[in-house]
Amino acid sequence: MKKIIAVLAALGFATSAFAAPEAASAPKNSQQSKMATCNADATGKKGDERKAFMKECLSAKPAAAAPVTQQTKMKTCNADATGKKGDERKAFMKECLSAKK
Missing domain, CATH: 1.10.287 (Helix Hairpins)
Structure with a gap:
Protein backbone atom coordinates (compact mmCIF):
# COMPACT_ATOMS: atom_id res chain seq x y z
CA MET A 1 0.00 0.00 0.00
CA LYS A 2 2.80 2.43 0.88
CA LYS A 3 4.46 1.68 -2.47
CA ILE A 4 1.26 2.54 -4.32
CA ILE A 5 0.98 5.84 -2.46
CA ALA A 6 4.63 6.61 -3.19
CA VAL A 7 4.13 5.86 -6.89
CA LEU A 8 0.98 8.00 -7.04
CA ALA A 9 2.77 10.83 -5.25
CA ALA A 10 5.65 10.57 -7.72
CA LEU A 11 3.21 10.66 -10.62
CA GLY A 12 1.52 13.72 -9.14
CA PHE A 13 4.90 15.43 -8.83
CA ALA A 14 5.79 14.48 -12.41
CA THR A 15 2.54 15.89 -13.81
CA SER A 16 2.98 19.12 -11.87
CA ALA A 17 6.44 19.47 -13.40
CA PHE A 18 4.87 19.28 -16.85
CA ALA A 19 2.27 21.89 -15.91
CA ALA A 20 4.93 24.47 -15.00
CA PRO A 21 5.73 25.54 -18.60
CA GLU A 22 2.08 26.44 -19.16
CA ALA A 23 2.19 28.79 -16.19
CA ALA A 24 5.34 30.41 -17.55
CA SER A 25 3.59 31.23 -20.82
CA ALA A 26 0.69 32.99 -19.05
CA PRO A 27 0.28 36.68 -19.96
CA LYS A 28 2.32 39.05 -17.84
CA ASN A 29 0.80 41.78 -15.74
CA SER A 30 2.22 45.30 -15.89
CA GLN A 31 4.62 44.77 -12.97
CA GLN A 32 5.98 41.58 -14.53
CA SER A 33 6.51 43.22 -17.89
CA LYS A 34 8.17 46.20 -16.18
CA MET A 35 10.47 43.78 -14.33
CA ALA A 36 11.38 42.02 -17.59
CA THR A 37 12.13 45.35 -19.30
CA CYS A 38 14.24 46.66 -16.42
CA ASN A 39 16.05 43.34 -16.16
CA ALA A 40 16.94 43.46 -19.86
CA ASP A 41 18.12 47.07 -19.54
CA ALA A 42 20.30 46.15 -16.55
CA THR A 43 22.39 43.73 -18.61
CA GLY A 44 26.07 44.22 -17.83
CA LYS A 45 25.52 45.94 -14.48
CA LYS A 46 26.57 44.14 -11.30
CA GLY A 47 26.36 44.55 -7.56
CA ASP A 48 25.35 47.90 -6.12
CA GLU A 49 25.18 49.52 -9.56
CA ARG A 50 22.60 46.95 -10.73
CA LYS A 51 20.67 47.18 -7.46
CA ALA A 52 20.45 51.00 -7.72
CA PHE A 53 19.47 50.81 -11.40
CA MET A 54 16.72 48.24 -10.75
CA LYS A 55 15.33 50.25 -7.84
CA GLU A 56 15.10 53.40 -9.95
CA CYS A 57 13.78 51.59 -13.02
CA LEU A 58 11.06 49.71 -11.14
CA SER A 59 9.92 52.78 -9.20
CA ALA A 60 9.67 54.96 -12.31
CA LYS A 61 6.15 56.08 -13.12
CA PRO A 62 4.82 55.67 -16.67
CA ALA A 63 4.77 58.81 -18.79
CA ALA A 64 1.56 60.80 -18.55
CA ALA A 65 -0.62 61.02 -21.62
CA ALA A 66 -0.09 64.15 -23.67
CA PRO A 67 -2.81 66.75 -23.20
Missing part, protein backbone atom coordinates in the same frame (compact mmCIF):
# COMPACT_ATOMS: atom_id res chain seq x y z
CA VAL A 68 -5.23 67.25 -26.09
CA THR A 69 -4.39 70.56 -27.73
CA GLN A 70 -6.65 72.64 -29.96
CA GLN A 71 -4.46 71.74 -32.93
CA THR A 72 -4.85 68.01 -32.20
CA LYS A 73 -8.62 68.43 -31.86
CA MET A 74 -8.73 70.29 -35.17
CA LYS A 75 -6.87 67.50 -36.98
CA THR A 76 -9.13 64.83 -35.52
CA CYS A 77 -12.33 66.74 -36.26
CA ASN A 78 -11.19 67.51 -39.81
CA ALA A 79 -10.52 63.84 -40.43
CA ASP A 80 -13.93 62.90 -39.00
CA ALA A 81 -15.71 65.56 -41.11
CA THR A 82 -14.57 64.05 -44.39
CA GLY A 83 -17.49 63.94 -46.82
CA LYS A 84 -19.53 66.65 -45.07
CA LYS A 85 -20.07 69.99 -46.82
CA GLY A 86 -21.57 73.38 -46.13
CA ASP A 87 -23.78 73.86 -43.08
CA GLU A 88 -23.56 70.17 -42.16
CA ARG A 89 -19.74 70.39 -41.92
CA LYS A 90 -19.91 73.72 -40.07
CA ALA A 91 -22.32 72.29 -37.48
CA PHE A 92 -20.26 69.12 -37.13
CA MET A 93 -16.99 71.04 -36.63
CA LYS A 94 -18.59 73.33 -34.05
CA GLU A 95 -19.88 70.35 -32.08
CA CYS A 96 -16.66 68.38 -32.43
CA LEU A 97 -14.35 71.22 -31.40
CA SER A 98 -16.43 72.20 -28.38
CA ALA A 99 -16.77 68.62 -27.10
CA LYS A 100 -14.77 67.73 -23.99
CA LYS A 101 -12.38 64.83 -24.54
Whole structure:
Protein backbone atom coordinates (compact mmCIF):
# COMPACT_ATOMS: atom_id res chain seq x y z
CA MET A 1 0.00 0.00 0.00
CA LYS A 2 2.80 2.43 0.88
CA LYS A 3 4.46 1.68 -2.47
CA ILE A 4 1.26 2.54 -4.32
CA ILE A 5 0.98 5.84 -2.46
CA ALA A 6 4.63 6.61 -3.19
CA VAL A 7 4.13 5.86 -6.89
CA LEU A 8 0.98 8.00 -7.04
CA ALA A 9 2.77 10.83 -5.25
CA ALA A 10 5.65 10.57 -7.72
CA LEU A 11 3.21 10.66 -10.62
CA GLY A 12 1.52 13.72 -9.14
CA PHE A 13 4.90 15.43 -8.83
CA ALA A 14 5.79 14.48 -12.41
CA THR A 15 2.54 15.89 -13.81
CA SER A 16 2.98 19.12 -11.87
CA ALA A 17 6.44 19.47 -13.40
CA PHE A 18 4.87 19.28 -16.85
CA ALA A 19 2.27 21.89 -15.91
CA ALA A 20 4.93 24.47 -15.00
CA PRO A 21 5.73 25.54 -18.60
CA GLU A 22 2.08 26.44 -19.16
CA ALA A 23 2.19 28.79 -16.19
CA ALA A 24 5.34 30.41 -17.55
CA SER A 25 3.59 31.23 -20.82
CA ALA A 26 0.69 32.99 -19.05
CA PRO A 27 0.28 36.68 -19.96
CA LYS A 28 2.32 39.05 -17.84
CA ASN A 29 0.80 41.78 -15.74
CA SER A 30 2.22 45.30 -15.89
CA GLN A 31 4.62 44.77 -12.97
CA GLN A 32 5.98 41.58 -14.53
CA SER A 33 6.51 43.22 -17.89
CA LYS A 34 8.17 46.20 -16.18
CA MET A 35 10.47 43.78 -14.33
CA ALA A 36 11.38 42.02 -17.59
CA THR A 37 12.13 45.35 -19.30
CA CYS A 38 14.24 46.66 -16.42
CA ASN A 39 16.05 43.34 -16.16
CA ALA A 40 16.94 43.46 -19.86
CA ASP A 41 18.12 47.07 -19.54
CA ALA A 42 20.30 46.15 -16.55
CA THR A 43 22.39 43.73 -18.61
CA GLY A 44 26.07 44.22 -17.83
CA LYS A 45 25.52 45.94 -14.48
CA LYS A 46 26.57 44.14 -11.30
CA GLY A 47 26.36 44.55 -7.56
CA ASP A 48 25.35 47.90 -6.12
CA GLU A 49 25.18 49.52 -9.56
CA ARG A 50 22.60 46.95 -10.73
CA LYS A 51 20.67 47.18 -7.46
CA ALA A 52 20.45 51.00 -7.72
CA PHE A 53 19.47 50.81 -11.40
CA MET A 54 16.72 48.24 -10.75
CA LYS A 55 15.33 50.25 -7.84
CA GLU A 56 15.10 53.40 -9.95
CA CYS A 57 13.78 51.59 -13.02
CA LEU A 58 11.06 49.71 -11.14
CA SER A 59 9.92 52.78 -9.20
CA ALA A 60 9.67 54.96 -12.31
CA LYS A 61 6.15 56.08 -13.12
CA PRO A 62 4.82 55.67 -16.67
CA ALA A 63 4.77 58.81 -18.79
CA ALA A 64 1.56 60.80 -18.55
CA ALA A 65 -0.62 61.02 -21.62
CA ALA A 66 -0.09 64.15 -23.67
CA PRO A 67 -2.81 66.75 -23.20
CA VAL A 68 -5.23 67.25 -26.09
CA THR A 69 -4.39 70.56 -27.73
CA GLN A 70 -6.65 72.64 -29.96
CA GLN A 71 -4.46 71.74 -32.93
CA THR A 72 -4.85 68.01 -32.20
CA LYS A 73 -8.62 68.43 -31.86
CA MET A 74 -8.73 70.29 -35.17
CA LYS A 75 -6.87 67.50 -36.98
CA THR A 76 -9.13 64.83 -35.52
CA CYS A 77 -12.33 66.74 -36.26
CA ASN A 78 -11.19 67.51 -39.81
CA ALA A 79 -10.52 63.84 -40.43
CA ASP A 80 -13.93 62.90 -39.00
CA ALA A 81 -15.71 65.56 -41.11
CA THR A 82 -14.57 64.05 -44.39
CA GLY A 83 -17.49 63.94 -46.82
CA LYS A 84 -19.53 66.65 -45.07
CA LYS A 85 -20.07 69.99 -46.82
CA GLY A 86 -21.57 73.38 -46.13
CA ASP A 87 -23.78 73.86 -43.08
CA GLU A 88 -23.56 70.17 -42.16
CA ARG A 89 -19.74 70.39 -41.92
CA LYS A 90 -19.91 73.72 -40.07
CA ALA A 91 -22.32 72.29 -37.48
CA PHE A 92 -20.26 69.12 -37.13
CA MET A 93 -16.99 71.04 -36.63
CA LYS A 94 -18.59 73.33 -34.05
CA GLU A 95 -19.88 70.35 -32.08
CA CYS A 96 -16.66 68.38 -32.43
CA LEU A 97 -14.35 71.22 -31.40
CA SER A 98 -16.43 72.20 -28.38
CA ALA A 99 -16.77 68.62 -27.10
CA LYS A 100 -14.77 67.73 -23.99
CA LYS A 101 -12.38 64.83 -24.54
